[in-house]
Structure formats: C-alpha cells, structure tokens
Amino acid sequence: MPGDATFDELQLLVRARYALIVLDTVEVERAEEGLALTASRLNLLYFSWSRSRGLRRGALPSDPTVDQTDDPALALAQIREEGAGLFHFRGLSAHLDDPAVVSHVLDVVQQFNARRGALVLTGHGIRLPDALRPHATVIRLAGATFDDYRQLLERLIREYSARMPVKIELTAADRLRLVNNLTGLTLNEAEKIITKLIVDDGALRPHDIERVNAAKRQIVEQDGLLEFHPQSEGLDQVAGLGGLKQWLARRRAVVAEPQRAQAFGLSFPKGVLLLGVPGCGKSLCAKSVAHEWGLPLLKLDPSNLYDKFVGESEHNFKRAMLTAERLAPIVLWIDELEKAFASASADADGGVSHRIFGTFLSWLQERKGDVFVVATSNDVAKLPPEFIRKGRFDEIFFVDLPGEGARAEILRIHLSKRKQDPLLIDLPRVVAATTGFSGAEIEESIVSAMYAVFSAGTSLTTETLLAEVAATRPLSTTMPERLDALRRWATQRTVAAD
Ligand SMILES: Nc1ncnc2c1ncn2[C@@H]1O[C@H](COP(=O)(O)OP(=O)(O)O)[C@@H](O)[C@H]1O
Ligand SMILES: [Mg+2]
DSSP: TTHHHHHHHHHHHHTOOOEEEEOOSSSSSHHHHHHHHHHHHHTTTEEEEEEEEEEEEEESSSBBTTTTTSSHHHHHHHHTSHHHHHHHHEGGGGTTHHHHHHHHHHHHHHTTTTTTTEEEESSSSOOOOOOTGGGGEEEEEEOHHHHHHHHHHHHHHHHHHHHHEEEOOOHHHHHHHHHHHHHTHHHHHHHHHHHHHHHTTTOOOOOHHHHHHHHHHHHHHTSSSOOOOOOOOGGGSSSHHHHHHHHHHHHHHHHHHHEEEEEEEOOOOEEEEEOTTTSSHHHHHHHHHHHHHTTTEEOOOOTTTTTSOOOOHHHHHHHHHHHHTTHHHSEEEEEEHHOOOOSOOOTTTTTTHHHHHHHHHHHHHOOOOOOOEEESSOOOGSSSSGSSSSSSSEEEEEOOOHHHHHHHHHHHHHHHTTOOOOOGGGHHHHHTTTTTTOOOHEEEEEEEEEEEHHHHTTTOOOOHHHHEEEHHOHHHHHHHHHHHHHHHHHHOOEEEEE
C-alpha cells in the first residue's frame, strides 16, 4: 500500500508509547486507510472522529458512531471511557485555539501512559499550541510516487474490465503519458478521475490523457489564487537580458534531470527575483522560463487574497502553496510581488497580511517540492526588504532599459510578430531615436505607426515609425529621478540582467 513506510514508522511510534502523533497530509482518505490498518496490526480498536460525524468506531461509513460526540471536547472526553485504541481525529486543528479542547487533549495523552494506544491528528500544516508541542511527534505522509499512480491505473482497469466491457486503446507510451499527467493529484483524486474516464464511455482512449489535465486544472483553480497559465513563447522572443538568459540556460539540465543532478550534488533551483524598470520584459521573461524549461506555469494571483473574510485568506494561501508543491516540478510566477505584500507591515487588517507575508517568507526558504519561483517587481521602494535578503531567491536581477543592441532586437522581434519586414526599416536610425525607451514603449510606437499607416492606406516606413517615436514621451524622460534612484539602489544589491 502507498505510504507503507510512513505507517511502519507510525506503528513503531505507537508501540514506543508516543501518545500524540500529528500525521501531516492532504490525503485524509489515504491516512484513514493506513491508520485503520495500523490499528489492526497493533491489535487496537480503531476510532475516527470528524466534526460532522462525531466519533465513529471503525473506518467504514456503516460503522456505528457514539452519540453526541460531534463536539470535540465531548469526543475527547469519550476517549477516556474507551479501552485501548487508535483514535484518529481529522480537522481537530481548527479547534486547538480553544483552551478546553487543549486541556482535554492533554488529559487523553496522560491516560495513554497507563494504557495502549494513541491520538493521531491529521491535516496539513497543523500548528500546535505551545502546551501540546512538547507531547507531540510530527510525521509526514509521503506523496504518491510514479509507481503508485501506475499501479492505481492498472488496478482500476482490471477492476472495471471484470465488471463491464472496457476498451483500452492506449499504447504503452500513452499509458506512460497518462500516468505522468496524474502526478500532483492525490491518489484519491486520481482514482476519481480515472474512474470517470473509464465509466463515461467504457473506454480509455488517447484523448482521455488531455482530460486528466483539464481535471487537474479544475483542482488547481478552485482555490482562486493559482491559475494555470497557457504556455507562451520562449526566451528567443525576449530581446537582451543576456546575463539572465545565461543563468537560466545553465540550470536547464538540472531542471530536466533533477534526480541525476541531485546525485551529482546539485539541487533544484529555488528562484529569481526580477526587479526593474517597467515595460522592460520582466513579466515576459517570467512567462518564457516555463516554456524554456518545459515545465507547467502556475501564476499566483494575490489580488483576491485579501478580499475574502479574515482567517480564510491565510488558509487559502497555505493551500495554494501546497498545491504548487504537489504539482512540482513547476514554475510559479508571482507578478508584481510588491502589490501582494506591500501592506504587510501595516496591521490594518488585524495582522492577516503580516502573517501571510511571514508564511510566504518561510515557505520561500523551506519549501520541499521542485518549485521554481519567478517573482517580478517594478517598485523596490514598496517591496518589503526581507525579500532582498540572501536565501530567499538564488539571484536578484536588475532589468534596466534596453541598450542599443537590445533595442534593435526588440524592433526586429515586434516588427516580425506583426507581419512587417524589418529589412524595409532603417533600424539604426530608429534605434538611435528610441534611446531611453522601454521595450513596451518601442512596441507601442510600432503598433501606433501601423494604425496610422493602415487607416491612411499606406505601408510602414522608417519615417512613419520615427514620427510615432518622436510623439512618445518615455517614462525615462518623464520620471528621470525615479529611474536614477532605482539604478543606484540596484547596482549595490543586484546582478545586471543584461
Ligand atoms: N526585452 C524585451 N524583448 C521583447 N519584448 C519586450 C521586451 N521588453 C518589453 N517587451 C514588450 O513589452 C511588453 C511589456 O513588457 P513586460 O514584460 O510586461 O514588462 P515588465 O518589465 O513591466 O514586466 C512585453 O509583453 C513585450 O511585448
Ligand atoms: Mg510586469
């Protein structure tokens, strides 16, 4: 059974009289199954509690429940009336800020000194109150492996084929792809999805492989904080930024073969922070990294983080981080980081944003999965200084206004993108005229010039393009002080991206 090693360890702990065990997992069903099995191996009765059902004697829905035990304090009190047993409490962490519940837990733990058994709390990222911490042992249920998903798929095919005619039209390579697409889902979710695919039309076909991705997307987006971003172009559509590109290229092999890299002594890169002048390709780069590395791109959209009622946001944020880890290896893109955490120091919202900020910082430093974070920021003044400290990101890059070479490249890229022939334009003249322009401003000039010539029924020329350039007031001339300050700040603390 998947996670065997975890339950072996748990069994040893119970034998060794550890009375309070926290099993960290998102897969409550798997935990339940494993705990019931552990109880029977230990010759203990198995009990399972949840707020909605109360205390139940056994793991099956048909097992009897003890009356009036939906209240956590009453359920814990009931334990003391029972004999030796393994008591599984799911979702108790929501009640651990109640001193009465904590006190009941302490009583129960005390009782296990005199009789066999243990109290097991399951959930993800449970934070214990200080009073319980010295009594508790935390173990983590390992996530499902490739083999677990493979076995699950084979078992379900076998089971359904025995019951109904099932057409399997998958080649060995298709099966491999299907199993690969399942990674990141809990086994329980994976089972539901495969079952649906089989039962829907009595067949497993190649197009079902894509439907797994659709189902996965739904799971990711239900939190409202993360979204799957469609793949965009690669870094060849980004002009300049040679230093950053080289840094990324050097790490491509590590990302492609994380196991081999690990054996060699290299770990999965943590992430980069791209700081700099607006409109110079930071967001563009962030999107391109995923394409370049062949990884899925998840975007964290913190704009609705604080909309929901207090308390919810913290929970949602943690769940989003966990989802990101589950789907690893991925690129996680956080655009305009300062907007998400600018209010972190003000405690206008009762400290919620401050706590989320703290959670995020420690997640950045300690996260487990292969999640490469690309964060961008346009405004260092608004960015909490904690992000700049060592250890949060592998590197902090400063993205400045494009130089001559990069401007020529930007012109070529954007002219070609819009079906214009760069050879018909006197590029050196336009490059000279766009000194101080950002990439976005150059792009806008091209587009405006195209509107002008299209409505006039003519075609794009160097002159028409130069006319638009002359009419543009770039940010670097409207706010030169801001740019200077940014540049001075950055040369002290960051690496040039170019
Ligand atoms: N270095 C560049 N190479 C190619 N296009 C660029 C570059 N910089 C900016 N652009 C164009 O300007 C647009 C806006 O740039 P963006 O990446 O959003 O800037 P920011 O640095 O503010 O995140 C891009 O989508 C792209 O079309
Ligand atoms: Mg941007």
